[in-house]
Amino acid sequence: xxxxxxxxxxxxxxxxxxxxxxxxxxxxxxxxxxxxxxxxxxxxxxxxxxxxxxxxxxxxxxxxxxxxxxxxxxxxxxxxxxxxxxxxxxxxxxxxxxxxxxxxxxxxxxxxxxxxxxxxxxxxxxxxxxxxxxxxxxxxxxxxxxxxxxxxxxxxxxxxxxxxxxxxxxxxxxxxxxxxxxxxxxxxxxxxxxxxxxxxxxxxxxxxxxxxxxxxxxxxxxxxxxxxxxxxxxxxxxxxxxxxxxxxxxxxxxxxxxxxxxxxxxxxxxxxxxxxxxxxxxxxxxxxxxxxxxxxxxxxxxxxxxxxxxxxxxxxxxxxxxx
Numbered sequence: 001x002x003x004x005x006x007x008x009x010x011x012x013x014x015x016x017x018x019x020x021x022x023x024x025x026x027x028x029x030x031x032x033x034x035x036x037x038x039x040x041x042x043x044x045x046x047x048x049x050x051x052x053x054x055x056x057x058x059x060x061x062x063x064x065x066x067x068x069x070x071x072x073x074x075x076x077x078x079x080x081x082x083x084x085x086x087x088x089x090x091x092x093x094x095x096x097x098x099x100x101x102x103x104x105x106x107x108x109x110x111x112x113x114x115x116x117x118x119x120x121x122x123x124x125x126x127x128x129x130x131x132x133x134x135x136x137x138x139x140x141x142x143x144x145x146x147x148x149x150x151x152x153x154x155x156x157x158x159x160x161x162x163x164x165x166x167x168x169x170x171x172x173x174x175x176x177x178x179x180x181x182x183x184x185x186x187x188x189x190x191x192x193x194x195x196x197x198x199x200x201x202x203x204x205x206x207x208x209x210x211x212x213x214x215x216x217x218x219x220x221x222x223x224x225x226x227x228x229x230x231x232x233x234x235x236x237x238x239x240x241x242x243x244x245x246x247x248x249x250x251x252x253x254x255x256x257x258x259x260x261x262x263x264x265x266x267x268x269x270x271x272x273x274x275x276x277x278x279x280x281x282x283x284x285x286x287x288x289x290x291x292x293x294x295x296x297x298x299x300x301x302x303x304x305x306x307x308x309x310x311x312x313x314x315x316x317x318x319x320x321x322x323x
Contacts, residue, residue, distance in 0.1 A: 038110050056250070150242065
């Protein structure tokens with residue numbers, strides 16, 4: 001195996017380069033993965049390239065970013081197995097369900113040709129599932145965590161705020177898990193059309209008269225996936241019950257007596273779990289959740305920056321980076 005590899009590095013706002021670094025070594029409990037696909041977490045990448053921190057932490061981001069950051073949705077093939085790493089062999093097709101390793105100080109992110117990943121953070125990918133689709137497992141796990149917290153959706157009317165990648169996964173999960181109706185709120189007409197093609201019963205422009213005419217008890221549960229306070233506020237306007245805030249919400253949310261009287265509940269993100277990853281993988285591998293329509297484009301390292309511009313203007317819901 002070559003001693004060096006190519007990777008992406010964000011050096012400063014608006015400045016991204018392909019760099020050469022050493023191939024990482026698999027420490028005890030880790031496996032070395034030849035990365036075949038990394039799907040882009042649109043909000044995270046767009047904010048970091050623009051000089052903003054998605055979590056609004058003071059003093060962040062700090063440039064240059066570590067090599068390979070913020071890549072964290074990844075799939076590939078095992079090439080080496082470190083000591084004490086159990087359950088994997090060279091040649092296994094795998095996807096990371098947790099991104100914790102890629103975000104630790106001193107670690108490389110996954111916009112690279114290879115990554116040393118804890119075996120506990122990986123799941124095997126069924127032979128029939130393309131690695132470019134399996135790479136979305138980490139995001140799917142995050143969405144599934146909110147659904148596991150929501151409990152039984154059988155027969156319920158569900159609303160989804162935002163038809164980006166997370167919202168499109170959410171509407172399909174709601175349908176697969178027994179919701180009676182799933183309706184989506186999304187200002188981009190192309191995204192609304194995609195939502196309808198993936199099973200949404202209706203897709204509203206939130207500013208439309210039809211959306212504004214909806215009653216306060218139109219939905220029993222909602223999932224906010226746009227990461228915007230205005231989207232959460234809209235769902236709170238039409239839902240009597242829990243509103244699950246999956247997206248990293250930016251802006252201020254107002255909770256008043258009307259919400260209190262309708263038993264509106266704001267639920268934050270419940271955290272990563274392997275059980276959520278197993279649910280997500282089962283839905284994707286079984287075909288209940290379709291990933292391919294979400295991946296609007298595939299780029300190499302050299303065209304990563306160009307691809308982000310298409311994500312920014314809403315031309316695609318998801319981008320796959322192939323080393």
